[in-house]
Amino acid sequence: MPLIVLCGYPLSGKTTFARKLESICEQKKVACFSKSDGDLNEPRDLLYRDSKAEKTTRARLRTEIERVLDKESLVICDSLNYIKGYRYELFCLARSLNTQYALVFCISSREQVMQRNYLLKQENGDYYSDEVLRGLMERFEPPLSENRWERPPFVVDENTDVDRECEQIISFCKDAKVALRAVIATKKLPVTANNILEQAEKVTQRIETQIFERCEPYIPLQLAESSHVFQSSRKVTLAELRKIRRSFMRVIQKNLSSYHSEREIADSFVEYLNTQLQQARH
Known part of the structure; x- marks a missing residue:
């Protein structure tokens, strides 16, 4: 239900x-x-x-x-x-x-x-x-x-x-x-417990760079790595992005078994970014 x-x-x-x-x-x-x-x-x-x-x-x-x-x-x-x-x-x-x-x-x-x-x-x-x-x-x-x-x-x-x-x-x-369906990622590379942090570092760094270089206030940004759209009401600084990315990596470390592909990591990171930036406004 x-x-x-x-x-x-x-x-x-x-x-x-x-x-x-x-x-x-x-x-x-x-x-x-x-x-x-x-x-x-x-x-x-x-x-x-x-x-x-x-x-x-x-x-x-x-x-x-x-x-x-x-x-x-x-x-x-x-x-x-x-x-x-x-x-x-x-x-x-x-x-x-x-x-x-x-x-x-x-x-x-x-x-x-x-x-x-x-x-x-x-x-x-x-x-x-x-x-x-x-x-x-x-x-x-x-x-x-x-x-x-x-x-x-x-x-x-x-x-x-x-x-x-x-x-x-x-x-x-x-x-x-x-009923909603949990995101089933299209796998690029299989992610295991041994390399998940390495893959997460790479994909989140790519997303961080794309957002910093391409993001414009109020304009949805579709990212190659993710099925989710990033959007912010203002230009986000690189320092903010890096702070949020570090926080997300700590979340990853506590939930290694929850991720099975780079796409799942990317989708979660974009959702996390949107949520953290939204909450920062209030």
Whole structure:
């Protein structure tokens, strides 16, 4: 069963929708787990008070999801998920298990969000400070249909028939035809435990050089070594690329058995670059 990722402004109805989806899953005897910011046992404002806290929050939530995600249960990620790079990480997580992935975009106006936050404050509930709330709304990156990991998004607003939408999501999740497939690389050279680090050094150095020489802000860059596209909103320095490459090599060293070809290494490195540069913006 798949990973269902909710996204939207803070207080846009994500948790209400998640609870309804859980309820319908229970009626249909579908195993379901919901993981949310609430599971981290800290006030909302502290979880998103600055960029460091936000990164920690995303990392902790991903760990919670990884712990329960499998092919048997439906897992709901009930959080802001406002950064497209993080949503892509979750997409890759589902893909690694050959399971389905669906995005639910909960739409609400800024005025509605501010009003709900005001009511929470009046009730001494778990509310956001005005500064944090405005910052989160300004940084929200809405799903784009051009991004294959965000297509087809399910859209929920105040006019949505929630029961019907939940039924459609569950049907989508049960459809084996839409299950993602883990990347099976086209092998150039076989990579073994003995030479994997050597091959990784070579392929990541080539990618690093191509990006430094050819990358232009906002223009997708197709690399010869990878089936993935590199894209950045700014010119990336060689020092940044080398720092990220060193970090990736440490990841490789801990997961030698996960790679079987240069293409797999290249695909993982490009994904890693995109994610790290995306997170550096926040």
